[in-house]
Amino acid sequence: MSLDTVRAFLADHAPDIEILELPESTATVALAAAGHGVAPAQIAKTLALRVGEEIVLLVARGDARLDNKKAKTAFGGKVKMVPVEEVAALTGHPVGGVCPFGLASPLRVYCDISLQAFEEVLPAAGSTNSALRISPARMVEITQADWVDACQPPEAA
Numbered sequence: 124m125s126l127d128t129v130r131a132f133l134a135d136h137a138p139d140i141e142i143l144e145l146p147e148s149t150a151t152v153a154l155a156a157a158g159h160g161v162a163p164a165q166i167a168k169t170l171a172l173r174v175g176e177e178i179v180l181l182v183a184r185g186d187a188r189l190d191n192k193k194a195k196t197a198f199g200g201k202v203k204m205v206p207v208e209e210v211a212a213l214t215g216h217p218v219g220g221v222c223p224f225g226l227a228s229p230l231r232v233y234c235d236i237s238l239q240a241f242e243e244v245l246p247a248a249g250s251t252n253s254a255l256r257i258s259p260a261r262m263v264e265i266t267q268a269d270w271v272d273a274c275q276p277p278e279a280a
Contacts, residue, residue: 125214125215125216125217125220125225125227125249125250126142126144126220126248126249126250126253127225127249128215128224128225128226128227128249129142129216129222129224129225129248129249129253130142130225131225132224132225133224133225133255136224136265137257137261137265140255140256140257141255141256142248142253142254142255143159143245143248143253143254143255143256144250144252144253145158145159145252145253145254146252147252148219148251148252149219149247149251149252149253149254150218150219150220150251150252151219152166152168152185152186155185155245155247155254156185159245159254161245162185162186163185163186164184164185164186164187164240164241164277165184165185165241165243165244165245166184166185166244166245166246166254167182167183167184167185167238167244167245167246167259167262168182168183168184168185168246169181169182169221169222169223169246169247170182170183170189170204171204171205171209171210171213171214171221171230172189172194172198172202172203172204172205173202173203173204173205174198174199174200174201174202175200175201177231178205178213178230179198179230179231179232179233180214180221180223180226180230180231180232180233181194181233181234181235181271181273182222182223182232182233182234182235182238182246182262182268183234183235183237183238183273183274184235184237184238184240184241184244184274184277186277187235187237187274187275187276187277188274188275189202189204189273189274189275190273190274190275193272193273193274193275194273194274197233197271197272197273198233198271198273202273212227213227213228213230214226214227214228214230215227215228215249216247216249216250217250217251219247219251220247220248220249220250220251220252220253221247222246222247222248222249223246223262223266223268224246224248224249224265224266225249231269232266232267232268232269233268233269233270233271233273234259234262234263234266234268234269234270234271235270235271235272235273235274236270236271236272237274237276237277238259238262239259239270241259242258243256243257243258244256244257244258244259244262245257246262
């Protein structure tokens with residue numbers, strides 16, 4: 124169960140962080156924002172991207188959109204979304220619960236600079252009704268992510 128792999132990851136890397144489980148689905152940015160009482164922008168969505176033969180994860184603010192030109196520059200090649208049917212196998216997490224923690228296979232993680240607008244963001248935690256609260260800097264630290272500029276600012280989206 125992917126929620127268990129996230130729990131195990133956090134036990135090793137950030138035992139002070141609590142997983143928040145809600146009785147209802149938080150599988151979309153809108154549902155997660157409503158469920159946790161935050162603005163959609165504060166939800167940290169995780170996108171699975173294919174760059175050539177490599178699969179990477181990009182964590183971005185909930186209201187940001189991937190900018191193809193910026194993403195090509197940031198990742199050094201054309202970027203395509205990984206098909207939904209492949210995401211769970213690659214990450215170990217169901218769509219709607221994908222996060223950069225407790226991954227089924229080692230994937231490079233990137234965080235979009237759009238997250239830096241917040242002291243705290245809420246990424247999913249491996250299931251369609253779980254999340255956690257974390258500072259963007261701490262998320263970068265525990266996932267060994269790199270910062271990139273790959274999304275359109277919400278004003279431009």
